[in-house]
Amino acid sequence: MANFLEEIALEDQRLEGHGEKIRATSAEPCNQSNRSNSSDGDADEGNIGSLPxxxxxxxxxxxxYKILKEILADSRPSGSKLRKEVDRAVMMARKTAMCHCQKATGSGCASCLRQVVVDHLHTIGYDAATCTSKWRSTREIPGGKHEYIDVIVQATDCNKHARFVIELEFRSEFEMAKACDEYRNLINQLPESYVGKPEYLNAILGIVCEAGKKSMKEMKIHMGPWRKRRFMEMKWSGPHRRWSFDQSHIGPVRSKDVGVPVIVFGPRFFEAPAMEVA
Incomplete structure (x- = not known):
């Protein structure tokens, strides 16, 4: 934690560099003004003719390929210890009968797997929680709901904190039944599970979603709105509820790291008010 602020500054510089490369590679700028000013919606809808x-x-x-490889390489040092613990928890969960819910299958369900990971991270001292993002339909994208894990890491010598996103089925989020070979090769670079900062995640989305659009154009397939970059961003960066618990408290408690009111009664989970965490 001693070099916490320096690490954040260096990562901001690297991310800005990646952003410039992504904008240069993309067929269209990914800023809000261009999206809202699009007259025919082709760029947002992913129509076959959207790429020049x-x-x-x-x-x-x-x-x-090159930019994605650089982003993944830059993202790995951040949260490397956390990533090892997540991998350990997943490995242990898959060796045991971790799923006891109504959705139980031979390999367990994603919801129970997330719970196992959160429990393990809590046990070793991390401020981990299950997050549920939910958004309404708009003219451009359909409404949706998504669950993932986040971890808040507090710097010991300042009031700064870092948020890490954990998506246990990350690569599968981008798999397509009909895609060109180049897209499949690109997706194979992605880790099965993502553990890292939201900024790197959004940089990855910038590359992969544009690649998905390019693939569908080459395959002459219409791109559904659920594959748009904006829809994908809402899963991990949109307003969400953070579900937390504390077995040692009864009654209202407050997360010391993000100031989120959490109602707790024993080990059960209750939702905090909706909030958006940058």
């Missing part, structure tokens, strides 16, 4: 013919396919895929 001037974009050289070989250059596009080569640049996408």
């Amino acid at each position: 013919d001037s974009v050289d396919p070989a250059e596009f895929w080569q640049s996408s």
Whole structure:
């Protein structure tokens, strides 16, 4: 934690550099004004003609591979210990009968797996919680709901904190039944589970969602709104409820790291008021 602020500053610089590369690789800028000013909606809807013919396919895929590889490499040092603990918890869960809910299957369900990981992280001292993001339908994207894990890490020598997102089925979020070989190769670079900061996650989305659009154009398939970058971003970066627990308290408690009111009665989970964490 001693170099916490320096690490954040260095990561901000790296992310800004990746952002410039992503904007250069993308066929369209990914800023809100361009999205809202689009007259025909092709860029947002992912219609087959949304990418200009001037974009050289070989250059596009080569640049996408390179930038994604750089983003993944830069993201690994942050939360490396946390990532090891998540992998350990998943490995232990899959060796035991971890699922006892109504959705129980031979390999267990994703919800129970998330709970096992959260419990393990709590046991070793992490401020981990299950998060539920939920958003309404708009003209551009359908409404949706998603569950994932987050961890709040507090710096010991300042009031700063870092938020880490844990998505246990990360690679599968981008798999497509019909995709070009270049897209499949790109997706295979992604880790099965993502453990890292939201900023790196959004940088990854910038590359992968644009690649998905390119793949569907090449396959002459319409891109559904649930594969848009904005829809994917809402899963991990949109307003969400953070579910927490504390077995040693009865009554209202407050998360010391993010100031989220949490109602707790023993080990059961109760939701905190809806909030948006940057």
